[in-house]
Amino acid sequence: MSRVINPDSVGKERTRLTKSIVLCMREMMKMAKVTPEAKDMASFIALALQSISEGVDVSVAAWEKRDYWVKADKFRMEWMWAGQLAEKMKTAVLGDDWATIASLLPQIAMRLNKIEVSDNHRLGKPWENAYALLALHRKL
Numbered sequence: 158m159s160r161v162i163n164p165d166s167v168g169k170e171r172t173r174l175t176k177s178i179v180l181c182m183r184e185m186m187k188m189a190k191v192t193p194e195a196k197d198m199a200s201f202i203a204l205a206l207q208s209i210s211e212g213v214d215v216s217v218a219a220w221e222k223r224d225y226w227v228k229a230d231k232f233r234m235e236w237m238w239a240g241q242l243a244e245k246m247k248t249a250v251l252g253d254d255w256a257t258i259a260s261l262l263p264q265i266a267m268r269l270n271k272i273e274v275s276d277n278h279r280l281g282k283p284w285e286n287a288y289a290l291l292a293l294h295r296k297l
Contacts, residue, residue: 167212174205177283179272181205182262191255193288199258200291201284202265203246210240238268250291 178201185198213236217229242265249257274280 167215171209171212171216173280174209175269175272176274176278177280178202178205178265179269180274180278180280181284182266183274185262194284196250196288197286198284199246199250199288201287202262203243203250204287204291204294205283206239206243206246206265209236210243213239238264242268247291247294250288 181198181201185195188195213233217232220226220229220232242261246258246261246265248254249261
């Protein structure tokens, strides 16, 4: 029997989400005022950071199986910020607090400053309808 290979691993998802966040922030910086699309973008950033935070334990599980505790803890500490900023961002978006969102974006950008997104990306606009999804999460 051959190995089962999962092409959609948590690491690839994390890479795709970080690139999407960088692209979203790049587009958000071009906006002069708050529009419905800006709300979608801010909501997408909150949801993407939350998804990244939830995927960290899945990534670390393989290392912990092999008793690489130090490596696992280091990885957790590297991505701890994602869950914290996701919660702050979610609260700010749902509270329509754009001053807080404006202060959180540079913090997120500082963490993702090494991520490069080419101009010929195939990510599309992943933030479309993210505000409705975030509002739905709040009701659950």
